[in-house]
Amino acid sequence: MADDPRMLKMAETGTAVVDQTEVGSYFVANYPPFSVWTPDAVAAKALPALGRAPTPGVPLGLYLHIPFCRKRCHFCYFRVYTDKNSQDVVHYLDVLAREWERYLEYPAIAGRPLDFVYFGGGTPSFLSTSQLEGLVTRLTASTPWDQAEEITFECEPGTLTEMKLGVIRRLGVTRLSLGVENFDDHVLELNGRAHRSGEIDRAYRFARSLDFPQVNIDLIAGMLGETEEGWHRSVRKTLEMEPDSVTVYQMELPYNTTISRDLINGTHRFEDAVASWATKRRWVEEAFETLERAGYHVGSAYTAVKDPARTKFIYRDRLWQGADMAALGVASFGHVNGVHMQNFDTWETYTAAIERGELPLSRAYRPTDEERLIRELVLQLKLGRIRPSYFQEKYGVDILDRFRGALDALRSDGWLSVLSEAEVALTRGGLLRVDTLLPRFFLPEHAGIRYT
Secondary structure, eight states, X not given: OOSOTTTOEEOTTSSOEEOOOOSBOOSOOSSSOGGGOBTHHIIIIIHHHHTSOOOTTOOEEEEEEEOBOSSOOTTOOSOOBSSOOHHHHHHHHHHHHHHHHHHTTSTTTTTOOOSEEEEEESOGGGSOHHHHHHHHHHHTTTSOOTTOSEEEEEXXXXXXXXXXXXXXXXTTOOEEEEEEEOSOHHHHHHTTOSOOHHHHHHHHHHHHHTTOSEEEEEEEETOTTOOHHHHHHHXXXXXXXXOSEEEEEEOOBOXXXXXXXXXXXTOOOOOSOOOOHHHHHHHHHHHHHHHHHTTOEEOSSSEEESOTTTOOOHHHHHHHTTOEEEEESTTOEEEETTEEEEXXXXXXXXXXXXXXXXXXXXXXXXXXXXXXXXXXXXXXXXXTEEOHHHHHHHHOOOHHHXXXXXXXXXXXXXXXXXXXXXXXXXOHHHHHTHHHHGGGGSOGGGTTSOOO
């Protein structure tokens, strides 16, 4: 059975299936799809939600988008800038801080402690030490972070020095995530990465010497130029470094990447192909099996951790259980009091809104209770297992009955290992292709529509 019509196409003869990586979103990051979010809902839904007191017991997180990079990777689909000077960076950080100060005027945010903080990008480690210290000093002036359970900081290895890592550690970062992606310099160059293998080694040694509670390494399976032996070398090198956790993603090609534009326009800039989905699934499976033999535990479709009792992904787990998150920065996605919201996605429109004294919200969506249930169900399925009792207690819904058709189909196709009142669990094969399975739980009006 074909995994997903966006990824697999049946030839006209009906006898051949092409499993190549095609242009289009693969990773299910939210539900309903972003394409149903609207500008009208900002005034009608988002601002009223911010004006209400928070729901008791719901944790609050803070996301900061730092959109600067030394180079734009050919597979990158985030809002990033490679042409900004130091004056631009300083201005952006001022705007970011002013956005947070504006949020603190709303009842939904004011006075609430932060449960988690996430520096994402772009490249947060692109910032200088003085810029980092100045930003955090300003942001924490009215909302201290010292009680946050997790503070995550994404890094590009080539931007790190021992001094900068020391500052990042002193700022309270508990999880340092190194965007390694691959250890082969040729593969890194083909895919537009700015760093090289030597910089990875230096950055990792510095990070370990500073005793970060959690050091994470990111890998991407199926990049341009990847080979069987090259992938295995990257996995072996990862094991040699003994990180606390490893995230492994299968390379996708959303519409706004350099590789995607090349494929659509037929300009043939890139001679190497992105690996097929079957190959990427197999490579991730081999990586997980290798990590498990070394004592790691697979905790989701993308993660393996050395010690599950000590190493957590608080940001992920809170969001997948419906936490609030104020999202700062150009194009950022947030969620407050049951309403999804996104900021303006260009430098000019984002900064202009802050200059006017407004929150820079461009679109929003308030899901129904059923849509909220589906969102948590599909996101938590990425963990490989869910408890029906969680949804019964939170939503008063028996998911085994509500989604009987989809669950029975998954079991029939071999993607479920357990289907009981106590637990629903995916097989390893189901976990490796989970993003292609999740649309089976979508409401009919959201099936097959544009995701972003």
